[in-house]
Amino acid sequence: MTCTKLLLTLFLCATFCIQHGWTSYSYCGSATYDRDVSMCCGRTVHTRTSKTDGCCGTEVYNTSSQSCVYCSGGTYHITAPKYTFRCCGYSSQAQLYNGTSHLCCAGTLHVKKRFHYCCGSRTYNYSSQSCCFGKVLPGGSRHGCCGNGTYNYYTQTCCANQARPGGTGYRCCGNESFAGSTHTCCKNQVFPGGNGHYCCENEVYNRSTHSCCQGKLVTGGGFWCCGPDAYNPNNQSCCGGRVVRGGRSHACCGSKAYNTTKQGCCGSQAYHKKKEICCDGKVNDKPKRAECCRSQAYNSKTHKCCSGTVTLGGKGMACCGTGQTYNKTTHICCVGVVLESIGVDNYRCCYDKAYDSKTQKCCTGQVFRAGPDEACCYYNLYNLDTQNCCRYKINQGGRNYTCCDERSYDKTTHTCCRGQVGPGGTGYACCDYQPYHFQTQGCCRGRAVYNTSTHICKTTYPYGVVKRD
Template sequence: MMTEGATCFGKSKIGMICLVYNVSSNAAFSGQMDGSQHLHCCGNVSYEISGSSCCKGKITLGLSQLVADCCGSVAFNPLNEICCNGTIQTRFNSRAKCCGNVMYLTATHLCCGRKNIFERKENLSCCGNETYNITTQCCCNFPTLQVKSKNETCCPKPPFVNTALNLMCGDDPYNHQDHICCSGKRHKKASVLTMCCGQDAYTMSDDNMLCCNGNLHRDVPEQSECVGGVIYTPENTTCQMSVRPRLGEHCCGGQTFNPSTHICCNGHSHNKINGNFCCGSDVYDHHNQSLRCCSDRLYIQHSSGNAKCCGNLLLQHSNQTCCSSSTNAVIYDIKQNHSCCGHYYYNTSLWSCCAEHLKPTPKPDSPLALKPLMDLIPEMCNKTVFFGKVESVALLNDQRLVMLKVVWQVNVNSGNFTLDPWLLVSLDHCSSPATDNGMTYLWEKEHSGELTSLHTYKLLSHPVDLISDIHMFYSVCYQKKG
């Protein structure tokens, strides 16, 4: 068994030096078997961003850095709190902002000079620490900010607006004619053929670059191809340009493997006698009740443990809850009048949640939570479920119409479940989790009532992998039936 840790040596010329390591141990434990890449350094202490935050070298436990902001050296939840001049305060309104040490609403008041609050009135604006009427006055900045009559020569002229700079890339404006925005990172266009690959930019006419699953590879042989995340040369004879496979063997990372005797898990080959299911780079036997796979991280549980997964974490305490979306899963301490909206935990008196998007208008309905596919086994083995790929989405009033391509239907216990290859599903827009085009989910078919033959459909799982996840679901359900 493996435990993990990190040694942080302080700062060098290139920044913080942090050595992450695994240590073998014979002692029984309840924790992660592998995944030390999730540890980071905070000062000279290691921490995991999924359950803690680091602010100016100080760790705040119990609040993930994925959803936190820093107020000095203390982390806080910006949804429900606000930091004014280094002091954390509980929000009285979701739109509240800081004016010095005081919260105020921009809809009703003005903050001038970052410390003086005035009641908002028509045509009133700030000039330094005071206000002025924009119809009759102006704010001159020479020699200091002063309110003057609008006919004074010091009054500024209307600014020139460059309509080409009307797009944002992260926090920076950019001209789409000269630049391209790749996942929040701005790049200068080399030509009209400049494309994005993750956060990088490349030119399609360059034969020595290849974008493979969002990762840009340079200096690859001409006419190479990306197949399933693996780069193949034109002769299709190498695994990532390093190992030549023998007849009947497949690529697994930079090595080869025989799929009849071995299984490939995230580029690592394992003998099937150790298990037939992958958990990240590890292989495991799903019949072993002491093992639990949480989003590609393998855990060992106590024999009496009944812990649930929260993304790649193991949720074991009754005073905690898990909020998850298609991108993140975060653990929070349970608080009264709080609810989940995707992976955010919000105060229901400040925000409302609609299709995993927070809005300042309160609404009592909370969205349904999706679960990882493994958490739905074996319960879903006895129900009428199917895998459907989202092809397109449209809004009609308060309903979200989802066009599904039924890629596989589960029929373990009955022989009368049939579905069309294409299916139009109607969901309540606000109470249903968000869905992404091109992604496949597990759905449940249920009767809308005992006196009607109409059916409704319920979204159940996080996005699934078309090959490995569906095969795993069918294998487990079929074995349990047997």
């Protein structure tokens, strides 16, 4: 390798390491520098002297004791003590100033004075003047802005941008002020009557003696409204927009009130909860152990609800189909048909037939007499000891046989690979269509069988089985 190529290689390696952060070196403009001992400020390299060093434009400053002030003109200033100096103004007119002795108001510097604040580009004395909409006006700390002037909010009120007589406790009613303790404002008119009084259209009323319902004044305090009428909630109710007899323990059921402690509401009809029951919106007499069967009530001890129909049937009875009951100890229900089960627990349904599951089998809706060594193969029986069922087809075989698609095979001597039966039982696996013994043979890339003691399977190109070296 030539010297030029060697230098180029070293340069490329260094560049790669810097770009990926594998070294303490970095770029500062077109130069490189060691971040552990130097720092880059505005594309200029400086020697790092302290952990508190920071950049201020292209210069270094001590962040613990100095401040870096940036002025909008594009200049940086290092100042001390910290947080003392600021910048005032914009672009080329910006200038540095001491915040403890001067005040910057909209780009204009002023000597700081006691009680003085900014109002636009000017200052004003807060104790004797006010700043309203960028203008300095007479009036001090007890004054606020009102329209184009000021007002004393201890002795005046600002209504519609005009100063009116009356301070604390006064309110506005249109353009006028009024004392809230003695008067009330209704639709921009002042009426006698202070706290506790309210408006009812153009009238003032006291809620302790009157009520207002839809703009209508009614005698009686503490009343509630029911449309345009008032009612006493202690002994009346509002149902369907009408005042009816009732009270606080009542609720509405349709257009009438009912006592919620003793009655219930069934649709729009009230009923007595101890004597009656509501079933699907219909009131029924309440029998013992009452339950609902759609809209009908029944005694659940003596009757059953079967598909919405009440039928006789108590303990030990069950429903079968529509409106039919049966004794579960002597009969069985199969597809809505009641059949005798001779009181034997092992009776089951075979579609619409009953059968003894200990001595019979149900195969696709057909009942066969069968022993414990027989099972169903679709709609036929087969012997588990001598036969095998593969895809609804009965083959010769036994308990050691299993299926390979439609065929059966002895799993102790053969293996099924992708629907084909080949020699090899326990200890064999499949390599594509071929069985192989996984203790002495291998499967190369799912295709070829090879002897693991004499050959190997190459996993790199060219792939395949090759002899061991």
